[in-house]
Amino acid sequence: MGLKDYKNFKGFLNLDIKINKKIIIKPISKIKNYKQLEKFVYNLIKEYTKNSKETLPNSLIIPSKDYYGFKNSSIKIKTEDLENEFKKIVGKDFKVLDLIYSNKEENEKYGINTNRYVLYRYSKDNLEIKVDYLILSNPDYFPDYFNDFETSQIMFGRFSPIIIEKPEPIIYFDYYNFILLVIE
Numbered sequence: 001m002g003l004k005d006y007k008n009f010k011g012f013l014n015l016d017i018k019i020n021k022k023i024i025i026k027p028i029s030k031i032k033n034y035k036q037l038e039k040f041v042y043n044l045i046k047e048y049t050k051n052s053k054e055t056l057p058n059s060l061i062i063p064s065k066d067y068y069g070f071k072n073s074s075i076k077i078k079t080e081d082l083e084n085e086f087k088k089i090v091g092k093d094f095k096v097l098d099l100i101y102s103n104k105e106e107n108e109k110y111g112i113n114t115n116r117y118v119l120y121r122y123s124k125d126n127l128e129i130k131v132d133y134l135i136l137s138n139p140d141y142f143p144d145y146f147n148d149f150e151t152s153q154i155m156f157g158r159f160s161p162i163i164i165e166k167p168e169p170i171i172y173f174d175y176y177n178f179i180l181l182v183i184e
Contacts, residue, residue: 009110011101011110012118013099013101013102013107013110013112013116014107014110014111014112015167016167017164017167017170017171017172018051018171018172019171019172019173019174020172020173020174021173021174021176023040023043023044023047023173024115024117024174024175025175026175026177027066027069027115027175028040028062028066028070028082028117029066029069029070029077031077032077033077034077034081037077037085041085041086041089044173045089047173051168052121052169052171053168056089056090056091057086057090057094057119057120057121057169058090058091058093058094058120058121059095059096059097059118059119059120059121060082060086060095060117060120061097061098061099061102061117061118061120062096062097062099062117063098063099063100063103063104063115063116063117064100064102066098067096067097068098070082082096083095099118102115102118103115114174114175114176115174115176116173116174117172117173117174117175118170118171119170119171119173120170120171121169123169126164126166126169127164
């Protein structure tokens, strides 16, 4: 099973939406102080609102290596500080999440080949994925064991891309260099 060509399958990290390649110039976990963090968050939100028609984000996905870099850093800034800085501006429901497929090494086969940060507004009205599946109970596979309680189930499914109703509340920020995760 699987796909022969992952590049043509649209997932959350390779949609045809705006990509900013200028704002993130180093891993977020390498930000040295709160003043830099405040300026960084301000710049992300400023860029986001240009694209989103005044909708505010409520989620930031960062590469796992960068996310865990906060926990292993001797610098005092943590993921909670990043999240709290966003909450000051956009509201208390903001979340910072990690995603392994945002790491450059993990997303090469999908044609992304960069550390991808995603700032977006999650809502059931905007993001949707529909996975069609069918489950059949079939006594023909185990006729000796079939009774009212024992059956064999077969599940059929297919891939389904993510459905974006409005692409404006999503923006990618790319950082091309490798993120080195050092465990101290």
